[in-house]
Amino acid sequence: MEVVSPDADDSPALDVRGxxxxxxxxxxxxxxxxxxxxxxxxxLLGPNGAGKTTTVETCEGFLRPDSGEVRVLGVDPVTHGERLRPRIGVMPQGGGAYPGARAAEMLELIASCSAHPLDPAWLLDTLGLTAAGRTPYKRLSGGQQQRLSLACALVGRPELVFLDEPTAGMDPQARRLVWELIAALRADGVSVLLTTHLMDEAETLADRVVIVDHGRAVAEGTAAELTAPHDGRQELRFRSQPALDLDLLLTALPEDCTASEIRAGEYVIHGEIDPQTVSTVTAWCARQDVLAHELRVDRRSLEDVFLDLTGRELRS
Incomplete structure (x- = not known):
């Protein structure tokens, strides 16, 4: 996907301070x-109400910060919004399209406001929306609405795209297509800020991940950095029947090992994992007349890191 060449400066795509x-x-x-x-x-990851959408809308220039400095492509998005808007694409949470507008009409309208737009017909076809081109936005399925919103964000050939939960409500095929588009944008030099609740989406697509909670950044780095063991301890993971008695296992494991059932039927052993540890776990399963499925030595997942940092309780 060909984009407009960015300005010849070395400023970051996004620089937010305080x-x-x-x-x-x-x-x-x-x-x-x-x-x-x-x-x-x-x-940008975080629980509901963590401040993700507020942060994105401030970077887009829709909200004025109470304090701090925000620079997007080197400019203030509030005071220089007219200069910035032609250079960014925005896919808001909840669509942002006119309910009565037909899909093709909506995309063509936005393309007409751009200096060098992509071909709307090509973009509709790429996103599987050609057959829905004459359908009003309000009658599109949730996944189709999401794909149209993405098309509207991309049609102007932006240098920076803000994607707020871009694959919410999409089926696996559409979700995979969006992942491929985001990868293509990155390959063409387009910067992408996305919020998502899907940990595998963040791990697959992002160069860096920032986890926020209660409006503050609680962790940041690459997915590999965030999931790396902090103390050199490994993990042994396996699945079996839920609610197995772990006390017997703990007495057989070395003292520095811990064992827990992190989700129903999903167990994790932390510590120095060697062949003897694996043998101890399988012997414990045999004594309880159960099998250990998907047994593997692994690092923490991004979801584990996220839950450890933000808590496991349900939020509204």
């Missing part, structure tokens, strides 16, 4: 720092 934003007594973003180099993909 961002603060409140809504009444609610602190949405608290002293947040973000930086994304050009041509990179940054995934």
């Amino acid at each position: 961002l603060n934003k409140r809504f009444g007594d609610t602190v949405a973003v608290a002293n947040l720092d973000l930086r994304m180099e050009r041509g990179h993909v940054l995934a």
Whole structure:
């Protein structure tokens, strides 16, 4: 996908320093720092209400920060919004299209406002929307609405794209297509900031991941850095019947090992994992007349890191 050449400067695609934003007594973003180099993909992760959408909307220029500094492609998105808007693409949470507009009409309207747009017909075809071109937005399926919103964000050949939960409501085929498009954007030098609740999406697509909670960054780095063992300890994971008695296993394992059932029927052993440890686990399963499925030595998943940092309780 060919894009407009970025300005010849060395400023990052996104540079946020000390961002603060409140809504009444609610602190949405608290002293947040973000930086994304050009041509990179940054995934912003966090529970509901963590401040992700507020951060994105501030970077897009729709919200004015209470304090802090925000620079997008080297400019202030509030004071220089007219200069910035032609250079960015926005896929908001919830679509953002006119309910009565037909899919093709909506995309053609946005293309007409761009200096060097992509061919709307080609983009509709690429995203599997050609047959729905004459369908009003409000009658599209949730996945089709998401794909149309993505098309609207891309049609102007942006240098930077903001994608707020881009694959929400999509089936696996459409989700895979969007992943391929994001990878193609990155390959063409387009910068992408995406929010997502899908950990595998962040691991697959992002150069860097930032996890936010209560408006603050609680961890950042590559997916590999975030999931690497902090103390050299490994993990042994396996699946079996739920609610097995772990006390017997713990008495047989070395003292520095821990064992827990992190989800129903999913067990993890932390410690120095050697052949004897694996043998101990399988012997314990045999004594309980159960099998250990998918037994593997592994590192923590990004989901494990996310839950450890933000908690496992359900949030509204």
